[in-house]
Amino acid sequence: MILTIRVYGDDVLRRPAGTVTSFDEQLATLVQDMAETMYSAPGIGLAAPQVGVSRRIIVVDISHNDHQDQLYALINPEVVERSEENDRMEEGCLSIPGVNEAVVRPTWVKIRAQDVQGNEVEIEAEGLLARCFQHEIDHLNGILFVDRLVPFRKKLIRGKLKKLFGTISPPVAANAG
Numbered sequence: 001m002i003l004t005i006r007v008y009g010d011d012v013l014r015r016p017a018g019t020v021t022s023f024d025e026q027l028a029t030l031v032q033d034m035a036e037t038m039y040s041a042p043g044i045g046l047a048a049p050q051v052g053v054s055r056r057i058i059v060v061d062i063s064h065n066d067h068q069d070q071l072y073a074l075i076n077p078e079v080v081e082r083s084e085e086n087d088r089m090e091e092g093c094l095s096i097p098g099v100n101e102a103v104v105r106p107t108w109v110k111i112r113a114q115d116v117q118g119n120e121v122e123i124e125a126e127g128l129l130a131r132c133f134q135h136e137i138d139h140l141n142g143i144l145f146v147d148r149l150v151p152f153r154k155k156l157i158r159g160k161l162k163k164l165f166g167t168i169s170p171p172v173a174a175n176a177g
C-alpha cells in the first residue's frame, strides 16, 4: 500500500521517533508499505516519520530499481562510527519537494541496527549509501537536511521554504546537531 508522504511543516517530521520493540506482522507490513511508497515516489530512502509513524524505521535502496534485492530495511538504526573525512553532495528529500542543496557529511559510516525480525545487523557504507543512511537516521531524530546547510545557505533558503510550504519549521533545539 502506498502511504501519504508528510511534507515540511508537519510536526511529525520534527519529533524524535520512538524505539521499535515488537518485531511483528504489523512491523513487516509497515516496512513493505514504506518500501513501496519509496519506489513509487520515486526516492532512494524513506524514514517512518515521513509517513506519519514516529518510530525508528528506515528503508534505503540506492539502486533505482524496485527488485528489492538491494533494499535495506533497518529498525532502530544508529551511526556508531564515522570517518573524519567528509564529502559534499547535493541532497533532496521527499518531504521537502523542490529543494536541493549541498550537504557536508562523513564519507564513511558504520551503522548498527536490527532487521525486521529483530536480529542485530552491522553495516559499513560509503559514498551515496553512507549519505543516504545518515539522511534517513537524521529523520528519526527530527533533523532535516536543510538544518545541515552552511549558515549562509540556510538563511538564503528560508524564503523559499516559506513560499513552498507556507511556514518555517525549525529543528527542536535539543535535536539540532
Ligand code: NI
Residues within 6 Å of the ligand: 092, 093, 094, 095, 135, 136, 139
Ligand atoms: Ni528525507
